[in-house]
Amino acid sequence: MSKARKIVLIFSATLLALALVLFLVMKLKPSDVEEDERKLQRELTPQTEQAYRAVPSDAVLILDFEKQERIAQVLQDTTNYAYGLIDTTSALVRMQKVLSGWGFFSCHTLFSLHYSAINEVSLLQIVDCSESEVENVTPLLASEAVSSKEYNSYKIYTLKSGLKISSAAGLLLASSSAICVESALRHIVGGTSILNNQEFYSTLKGVGGNDCLYINHKQIGKLFSGSVTYPFLKYSDFIMRLTNWSALHINPRQRNFISFEGYLSGNTDFINFASVLETSSGTPSLAHHILPASTMFAVSVNLSSIKGYVKDYEKYLDANKKLASYKARQENVQLPEAPSPMEWLSSEGFTEVVSAFCLIGGKYEWITLLYKNSTSLLGKITGIKGKGEWQKPAPFIYKGYISSVLGEIFSHNSEEQFCKTADWTIIGSARAVDEMFKGRANAVKLEKYLSSTPVSSFFEEKSNAKVIVNLKEGADTLFSVFNSFYRKRFVSSVSKKNFEYATANIISKGGRTWANLTFYAATLSSPPAMFDMEDGEVVYIDSTFKTFYGPFALVDLEKGDTTWFEQSRRYLSISYMDRNKKGLWGIPMKDTIKSYAGMVAMADGKPYITFILGNKLYMMSRRGAHATGYPKTLDIGVSIGPKVIIENGRYLLLILTEENIITKRKLNGELAEDWTDIHSPEFTRELPEEITLFGKHYYILRTISKLRIYTQEGEEITVKNLKRPISRESTVTEEKDGFVRVMGTDGKEFLLNLKSGRIKKL
Numbered sequence: 001m002s003k004a005r006k007i008v009l010i011f012s013a014t015l016l017a018l019a020l021v022l023f024l025v026m027k028l029k030p031s032d033v034e035e036d037e038r039k040l041q042r043e044l045t046p047q048t049e050q051a052y053r054a055v056p057s058d059a060v061l062i063l064d065f066e067k068q069e070r071i072a073q074v075l076q077d078t079t080n081y082a083y084g085l086i087d088t089t090s091a092l093v094r095m096q097k098v099l100s101g102w103g104f105f106s107c108h109t110l111f112s113l114h115y116s117a118i119n120e121v122s123l124l125q126i127v128d129c130s131e132s133e134v135e136n137v138t139p140l141l142a143s144e145a146v147s148s149k150e151y152n153s154y155k156i157y158t159l160k161s162g163l164k165i166s167s168a169a170g171l172l173l174a175s176s177s178a179i180c181v182e183s184a185l186r187h188i189v190g191g192t193s194i195l196n197n198q199e200f201y202s203t204l205k206g207v208g209g210n211d212c213l214y215i216n217h218k219q220i221g222k223l224f225s226g227s228v229t230y231p232f233l234k235y236s237d238f239i240m241r242l243t244n245w246s247a248l249h250i251n252p253r254q255r256n257f258i259s260f261e262g263y264l265s266g267n268t269d270f271i272n273f274a275s276v277l278e279t280s281s282g283t284p285s286l287a288h289h290i291l292p293a294s295t296m297f298a299v300s301v302n303l304s305s306i307k308g309y310v311k312d313y314e315k316y317l318d319a320n321k322k323l324a325s326y327k328a329r330q331e332n333v334q335l336p337e338a339p340s341p342m343e344w345l346s347s348e349g350f351t352e353v354v355s356a357f358c359l360i361g362g363k364y365e366w367i368t369l370l371y372k373n374s375t376s377l378l379g380k381i382t383g384i385k386g387k388g389e390w391q392k393p394a395p396f397i398y399k400g401y402i403s404s405v406l407g408e409i410f411s412h413n414s415e416e417q418f419c420k421t422a423d424w425t426i427i428g429s430a431r432a433v434d435e436m437f438k439g440r441a442n443a444v445k446l447e448k449y450l451s452s453t454p455v456s457s458f459f460e461e462k463s464n465a466k467v468i469v470n471l472k473e474g475a476d477t478l479f480s481v482f483n484s485f486y487r488k489r490f491v492s493s494v495s496k497k498n499f500e501y502a503t504a505n506i507i508s509k510g511g512r513t514w515a516n517l518t519f520y521a522a523t524l525s526s527p528p529a530m531f532d533m534e535d536g537e538v539v540y541i542d543s544t545f546k547t548f549y550g551p552f553a554l555v556d557l558e559k560g561d562t563t564w565f566e567q568s569r570r571y572l573s574i575s576y577m578d579r580n581k582k583g584l585w586g587i588p589m590k591d592t593i594k595s596y597a598g599m600v601a602m603a604d605g606k607p608y609i610t611f612i613l614g615n616k617l618y619m620m621s622r623r624g625a626h627a628t629g630y631p632k633t634l635d636i637g638v639s640i641g642p643k644v645i646i647e648n649g650r651y652l653l654l655i656l657t658e659e660n661i662i663t664k665r666k667l668n669g670e671l672a673e674d675w676t677d678i679h680s681p682e683f684t685r686e687l688p689e690e691i692t693l694f695g696k697h698y699y700i701l702r703t704i705s706k707l708r709i710y711t712q713e714g715e716e717i718t719v720k721n722l723k724r725p726i727s728r729e730s731t732v733t734e735e736k737d738g739f740v741r742v743m744g745t746d747g748k749e750f751l752l753n754l755k756s757g758r759i760k761k762l
Contacts, residue, residue, distance in 0.1 A: 048108065049195065050128060050130070050169070050170065050171070051108050051109075051110050051126050051127075051128045051171060052110070052193055052194055052195050052204070053169070053187065053188060053191075053193040053195060054110075054126045054168070054169070054171050054173060054184045054187060054188050054193065055110060055112045055124075055126065055184070055187070055193055055194040055195075056112070056114060056124070056180070056183040056184060056186075056187055056193070056194065057187070057192065057193065057194050057196060057197060058114060058115065058183075058219060059112040059113065059114060059194055059216055059219070060112075060113045060114065060115065060121070060215075060216055060219045060220060061112065061113040061213065061214065061215055061216070062110060062111070062112045062113075062194070062213070062214040062216075063110065063111040063112075063212075063213055063214075063250075064110055064208070064209075064210070064211065064212045064213075064214065065108070065109045065110070065111075065210075065211055066108060066210035066211055067105065067106050067107065067108070067109070068096075068099060068104045068105055068106070068107045068108075068109040068127060069105040069106065090176070091159070091161035091162050091163035091176055092123055092125060092163060092174065092175070092176055094161060095125070095159075095161070095163055095165075095174055098144070099127065099172075102132070102137075102140055103132050104127055104129065104132045104172075106131050106132070107127050107128050107129060107130075107131050107132050108127075108128040108131065109125065109126070109127050109128070110125070110126040110127075111123050111124070111125050111126075112124045112126070112194075114177075114179075114180050114183070115219075122175055122176055122177035122179070122180050123175060123176070123180075124173065124174070124175040124177075124180040124181070124183075124184060125172075125173070125174040125175065126171055126172070126173055126184065127171065127172040127174075128170065128171060129167070129170055129171065129172050130170050137167045137172055138155070138167055141155070141157045141165055141166070141167060142155075142157065144157070144159050144160075144165075145157035145158060145159055145165075146158055146159065146160050151166075151182055151185055152182075152185050152186065152189050153189075154166055154167070154168050154185050155167075156178065156181055156182070156185075162176065163175070163176060164176070164177065164178045164180075164181045165181070166181050166184075166185060168184075168185055168188050168189075169188050171188070173185070199244045199245055200214070200216070200245055203244075203245040203247050204247070206247075207247045207512075208247045209247070209249045211249065211250045212247055212248065212249050212250065213246075213247075213248045213249075213250060214245060214246065214247055214248075215245065215246040215248070216244075216245060217240050217241075217242055217243050217244060217245065217246065217272075218240055218244065220240050221240055241271075241272060241273050241320060242272060242273050242274055243272045243273070243274040243513070244272065246515065248515065248517065270312070270315040270316045270318075270319045271316075271319045271320065272316075273316055274513040275312070275315075275316060275513075276309070276312045276313050276315075276316050282302060282462040282463045282464045282507040282508060283302045283304075283351075283462055283463075284459065284460050284461065284462055284463075285300045285302065285352060285459045285463065285466050286352060286371055286423075286459070287300045287352065287354045287356075287369060287371075287446075287459065287466075288445065288446040288447040288450065288459040289445065289447055290369060290421075290424050290426075290445065291354070291356055291358070291369070291445065291446040292358050292359075292360065292436075292444070292445065292446065292530075293444040293445060293446050293448065293449035293528070293529070293530040294358050294359035294360065294444075294473075294530045295356050295357070295358045295446050295468070295470065296357050296358065296359065296364070296469070296470045296473060296474035297356065297357040297467075297468070297469050297470070297474060298354055298355065298356035298357070298466075298467070298468050299354070299355050299356075299409055299465065299466070299467045300352060300353070300354045300465065300466045300467075301352070301353050301354075301406070301464070301465045302351065302352050302463065302464055302465070303350065303351055303352065303353065304351065306345050306346050306350065306405075307342075307346050310342060310405060314326070326404075329400075329403075329404040330342065330404040330405065332400070332404075333399065333400030333401055333404050335397065335398070338397075338398075341398070341400075341401040341402075341404045341405045342405055344398055344401055345401065345402070345405055345406075348370070348372060348425075349372045350370045350371060350372050350425075351371055351372055351373065352369075352370070352371035353368070353369070353370055353371075353402070353406060353410075354368065354369035354370075354371075355367075355368055355409045355410050355412075355413070356368075356369065357412075357474075358432075359473075359530070360431075360432045360435050360436070361431060361432070361435040363431070365428055365429055365431070365432040366412040366413040366414075366428065367413065367426060367427065367428040367432055367433075367436070368402060368410055368413050368415070368426075368427040368428065369424055369425070369426055369427075370402075370424065370425040370427070371423055371424055371425075372423065373423065390419060390420065390421050390437055391419055391420040391421075392419065392437065393417045393418065393419045393430070393433045393434055393437050394417060394418060394419070395416070395417055396415050396416065396417055396418040396427055398415075399415045400415070402415075402427075413427060413428055413429075414428065414429045415427055415428070416428070416429050416430045416433070417429070417430045417433040417434070418433060419433050419436065419437045444529065444530060447459075448528075449528045449529070449530060450501075450528065451528075452524070452526065452528060453499060453501070453520070453522070453524065453528055454501075454520045454522060455468075455501050455503060455520060458503050458505070461505055462507055463505045463506060463507045464506050464507050464508055465504075465505075465506045466503070466504065466505055466506075467503065467504040468501065468502070468503050468504075469501070469502045469503075470500075470501060471500035471501060471502055471519075472497065472498065472499055472500040472501070473530070497521045497522060497523050498522075498523055498524055498527040498729075499520065499521070499522045499523070499524050499527055499528070500519075500520065500521045500522075501519075501520045502517070502518070502519050502520070503516075503517070503518050503520075504516070504517045504518075505517075505518075526745065526746065526747060529705065545595070545639055545640060545685055547592055547593070547594075547595055548595040548596075549566055549567045549568070549569050549593060550564070550565060550566030550567060550593070550597065551564040551565065551566040551577065551581065552564065552565045552566065552596070552597040552598070554597070554598065554599040554609060555599055556599070556607065557599060557601050557607040558607065561579050562579055563576065563577060563578055563579060563622070564576070564577040564578075564579075564581050565577070565597045565609055565611070567589070567592070567593045571588070572588070572589045572590065572591065572592065573586050573587060573588045573589060574586065574587050574589055574593070574611075575587075576609065576622065576624065584622075585623070585624045587624055589613055590613075591613040591614040591616075592613065592614075593611055593612070593613055594611070594612040594613070594638050594639070594640050594641055594642075595640045595641075596611065596612070596640060596641050596642055596643055596687075597609060597610065597611040598610050598611075598642065598643070598644030599644070600619070600644055600651040600667060601651060602619065602627060602667065606621065607621075607622065608620060608621055608627050609621075609622070610642060610644065610653065610667070611642070612634075612638050612641055612642055612655070613631075614638075615633060615634045615636065615637055615638050616631040616632065616633055616634065617630065617631055617632045617633075617634055617642070617653075617665075617669050618630055618631045619631075619667070629668075632668065632669045634655075634665075634669050635669075636655070636657045636658070636659075636661075636663065637657055637658035637659070638655055638656070638657060638658065639656045639657060639658050639660075639685075640655075640656045640685070640687060641653065641654060641655030641656055641687060642654060642655050642665070643655075643687045645664075645690060647697070647712065651667055652664055652665065652666060652667075652672050653665045653666075653667065654687050654688065655687075656684065656685075656686075656687055660679070660680055660683055660684065661677050661678065661679055661680075662677065662678035662680065662684075662687065662688060662699075662701065662714075663675075663677045663678075664677075664714070674713050675713055675714050676713060676714035676715065677714060678699075678701065678710060678714050678716070680701060680703050680708065681703075682703035682704050682705050682706055683703065683704045684701060684702070684703040684704060685704070686701070686702050688700055688701045688710065689701075689702075691732060693732070693734055693740060693754060694734065694738060694754070696711075696712070696754075697712045698710065698711060698712065698717075698754070699711075699712070699714075700732060702728045703728060704728070705728060705745070706725045706726060706727070706728055706745065707726040707727060707728050707729075707730050707732075707742070708726070709726075709732065709752075709754070717752075717754055717757055718752070718757070724744050724750060724752075724759050725744065725745050726742045726743065726744060726745070726752075727742075727743050727744060727745045727747070729743070730742045730743040730744075731743070735751055737753075738753050738754050738755050738756075739751040739752065739753050739754075739760065740752055740754060741762075748762075749762050750762055
């Protein structure tokens with residue numbers, strides 16, 4: 001498995017457990033009871049207990065809502081994190097509207113998640129009808145049903161949507177799975193339920209609440225098996241051993257985010273990992289001062305004493321029969337005549353340890369950050385003075401030491417080199433450490449990146465451990481954990497906002513472990529930039545290109561039919577296919593295509609497929625023969641291209657060079673007449689779009705941070721408008737008198753004159 005795919009180690013498991021529930025409900029009204037008014041023991045009403053008597057004992061998750069009306073808001077609210085995740089076409093979601101119509105607004109409602117079949121998880125909804133105006137719900141069910149069957153003396157109705165629904169003991173039961181409804185009925189008839197689980201009952205009564213999410217950690221493996229791809233199943237083990245049950249209060253305090261906060265329960269005898277965290281006090285994290293803005297994932301642990309932490313960690317491992325293998329790992333990495341891993345870490349006096357997955361120098365890298373206060377005695381002995389000074393990179397000899405003591409999350413780092421500041425030790429590949437040392441990778445720090453977002457104060461909050469995930473920028477890697485169904489839902493959801501972040505904060509409070517998990521989703525007028533301009537100079541930006549291998553749609557110039565062309569990612573062979581994508585021929589190649597292919601007509605009037613491999617321009621017939629004189633070696637290094645355009649009846653090619661220059665070439669590779677190459681001031685990964693405005697052709701170039709408009713000859717129009725740069729996300733719309741409507745980088749629209757460059761306020 002690649003290092004990139006291991007980003008999910010700890011946080012994704014928890015994210016998975018919570019996020020699957022988001023398909024149904026998420027945006028609620030703030031709780032009527034504030035945190036400081038909650039009691040650690042509460043009296044459960046008969047109605048509360050009655051609803052839980054229908055919850056099967058194998059529940060993985062339970063969502064508890066004091067009132068059914070709190071669910072309906074999510075279906076219209078586009079601001080919350082869940083919008084886009086929710087499958088509004090699902091039968092259970094559509095059922096909420098029906099329930100509202102039946103008058104169940106004030107009814108206590110539960111949703112429990114169950115492993116209903118092989119690799120399948122299903123939600124069961126339970127509504128306590130005793131608070132409704134409906135005296136008998138059975139006629140309502142029968143009126144909506146298309147069929148029914150008898151089960152344990154109760155009727156199970158099937159609705160037109162496929163939803164299975166029943167009524168028993170004053171409770172309404174609904175699920176897309178007949179197995180879940182039947183299981184609930186069996187528990188009602190048999191007088192057993194999730195309440196017979198003493199650990200859950202203690203959690204419900206001790207730290208539960210009116211609007212609350214309960215997680216059964218011992219059952220989480222079943223949830224994983226139905227939701228994630230095979231390589232990630234093993235990571236369920238950590239969440240299963242984290243605690244017995246979690247009771248997390250649903251706490252939406254404002255628009256754009258939703259949080260869960262509450263206790264992890266059942267941490268006695270060190271059988272659960274949460275017991276390790278309960279013995280230390282929390283402090284703010286300092287990691288955001290040193291981490292680059294391009295951090296996709298990071299886990300930080302604050303340690304008042306590494307010896308104390310490891311002592312408790314070993315108790316946890318011993319309780320789970322893993323202590324022997326833990327000791328063996330340390331012996332395996334032990335260097336001759338050197339301190340042991342434990343001795344080395346203890347002597348260094350680190351108080352914060354961070355494992356992070358970052359985009360550094362155009363490549364994803366794992367890095368490890370270790371913090372100690374430079375004013376300590378150890379700091380003085382090292383001779384490192386001044387927080388701004390850095391020691392040059394040097395080989396890191398203690399490979400494997402950190403992960404052997406602190407766990408697998410630190411094992412993905414190649415640990416080739418390290419460098420130091422007064423406070424931080426940075427460990428990683430030689431390339432990553434060099435980038436950090438030169439200041440390019442962290443020229444924009446995470447602190448600045450988050451400063452204008454809802455996550456700005458997260459690192460200042462006290463904690464024993466913190467986790468952050470950049471859901472928006474890290475989506476491709478993070479969501480690879482899910483199977484195809486869930487992956488599509490998450491990727492689709494992330495595309496609807498320009499900022500999505502997830503955080504987890506764990507801290508010991510009053511002898512218990514307290515957790516806060518928050519999901520942020522917002523459309524910010526000025527989304528934060530990972531790479532920026534400072535002091536007039538360009539600091540490092542991500543200059544990688546993702547190669548597109550096809551298939552490319554080619555329009556047949558004679559018949560107008562669409563044929564297809566692509567390159568094999570593995571073997572680099574190119575192939576031509578008919579309209580049904582049936583292969584007509586294939587030819588082996590030794591270089592990678594530059595993400596474009598098109599159809600042109602040469603001087604002989606015949607159609608040819610054009611593409612670039614390396615820096616060679618190819619023209620091939622539909623039968624696979626090279627045009628005379630091709631391939632031609634271009635006098636430029638090519639990043640992407642060629643994009644085929646037609647001007648005045650002739651075919652031309654747009655190409656983006658390795659020097660960030662847009663050039664227009666004739667089919668023979670020579671520079672087109674009446675064209676001036678575009679030297680974009682900002683980096684771009686895209687070729688310009690053609691657009692017609694007021695009967696004339698223009699090019700729209702979207703750089704990494706701005707939108708620029710050029711004439712057909714390559715002359716920039718927007719160069720005259722330096723005070724009002726246009727956002728790269730802007731549309732360009734015709735108005736009148738030569739003006740177009742655009743949106744600035746400040747989010748405000750204005751008018752731009754295409755001839756003079758003059759601007760007007762709206």
